[in-house]
Amino acid sequence: MPDSQPRPPGGAMADTPALVLCGARLADGRTVDVRIGGGRIEAVGTSGSLPPGAGAARVDLGGYLLLPAPAEPHAHSDTALTADRTARSPAPYTAEDVQRRATEAALLQLGHGATALRSHVRIGDAQELGRLAAVLQARRSLRGLADLTAVAVPRLLTGLAGADGLAMLRDAVTMGAGVVGGCPDLDPDPTGYVETVLEVAAEHGCPVDLHTEGAEPARLARLAALAGGVPAGVTLGPCAGLAALPAEVAARAADQLAAAGVTVVCLPQGGCGGVERRGTERAGGVRGVAPVRLLRAAGVRLAAGGGALRDMSNPVGRGDPLEAAYLLASQGGVRAADAYGAVSGAARAAMGLPEVRVEAGFPAELLAVRGERIEGVLSLAYSRIVIHRGRVVARTSAVREYCDSAESGAPELPRQGRPGAGP
Known part of the structure; x- marks a missing residue:
């Protein structure tokens, strides 16, 4: 049978450094930390309960909704x-x-x-x-x-x-x-x-x-x-x-x-x-x-x-x-x-791919989207972090600015783009 599911070069999965996603919101409303290693989810715990550990990278997902990655x-x-x-x-x-x-x-x-x-x-x-x-x-x-x-x-x-x-x-x-x-x-x-x-x-x-x-x-x-x-x-x-x-x-x-x-x-x-x-x-x-x-x-x-x-x-x-x-x-x-x-x-x-859940033991194929609920992020939210085989492989960051009122003439623009502040 042909190689329909390509794998990274030898050892790439095992060599992937540990990763901890901190303060992510799940679809059920919980806020959690997620530890990833070897391309899979190792643990999911309450926010602040999973220290990164030696050599582990930390990604702050405050204000993001964490979902199984789409295909x-x-x-x-x-x-x-x-x-x-x-x-x-x-x-x-x-x-x-x-x-x-x-x-x-x-x-x-x-x-x-x-x-x-x-x-x-x-x-x-x-x-x-x-x-x-x-x-x-x-x-x-x-x-x-x-x-x-x-x-x-x-x-x-x-x-x-x-x-x-x-x-x-x-x-x-x-x-x-x-x-x-x-x-x-x-x-x-x-x-x-x-x-x-x-x-x-x-x-x-x-x-x-x-x-x-x-x-x-x-x-x-x-x-x-x-x-x-x-x-x-x-x-x-x-x-x-x-x-x-x-x-x-x-x-x-x-x-x-x-x-x-x-x-x-x-x-x-x-x-x-x-x-x-x-x-x-x-x-x-x-x-x-x-x-x-x-x-x-x-x-x-x-x-x-x-x-x-x-x-x-x-x-x-x-x-x-x-x-x-x-x-x-x-x-x-x-x-x-x-x-x-x-x-x-x-x-x-x-596509014949393994199931993904934000639970221990499942593949680390994940998408973090700025927002709090699935209804909101389907409004084509643009700030996204993509995780494939336990690695962050893509980031998109959107910042929205609004002009101040015409009467004030002030050049300062309020910004949206901080966690929880916009798309």
Whole structure:
């Protein structure tokens, strides 16, 4: 099986210095200290109860909410950051270009808090396996900062034209793609396409992650039935077409997805470059987004991702998990805690990653956000500290200043940015 979960160079985990997070607020309202060592949480105690000890670093998290780190289950590293290209200067997708953009995009997402990313990468066409090779090189350059897993996405897998795609898909897994994916909606034989994907996944023991709109209930039902029971797990997304179906039809499709045990990754910002955008507000959903309330009511495993990051399908994509959670809560009718869970615990589960809790024994994959309650930090708070494998790997600090009243003329500006004072 390919190395779908890259590890830092030998000894890096054990050599990580001890770290104590002091005065952090948890989602349940407690204020605690958290001691970290060897990439895991060693102890959680009341504030002031865990001295740093010799050689341990100390991080003051007064005024911050400490949460399990989010993950990005549906990125597109090979097309990220291409929105500014014009018809006059359509820079080619060279290996160096893709690697640079994939790395930059991952670092942007890491700064927002995503310590693990799953990226769908197109294979075939003129680039063949070039984009994948570049994304895998970006993955290597990110070791110790963020975990990046590549999903191989062939265009065709059936008929005479699909023979090359099948051979390339097998080569992609051998190269290091950790997940077998694709867009069955674009193949003349979607059922045959899915059967081929499942066959390759079974050969290599890989999980499956497929793009589908889900606008045709019969096709979605066949897909769910085929995918059900795959040991390594099956993910579908973004399934936005379900929102355009009549409520009773969408409800039957949701029941079939739940029975198959697949995970649906929705994209609250509204689509990605992998499939055509479509869908309107139906069945309790948001325009261009899977009907999250309907899916949750049916018992479907639901996660959320960002999708496009400043490419042609969404030139203003931010790649921020808190934005995805905010949109779920504000437009999708999901409680704030559950919305954050969709981009953290549920996203990690969809990616086959270990569970994270702020408790002893769990992996030290954490995000500290300035604020006191989850509802507040989903307002796209910007001051953040990101911890990956027990190390602080990213910091973002925001300071807000207000001009004094016009009458006083005083130049002094009150500041926000101290713990508890602002975003």
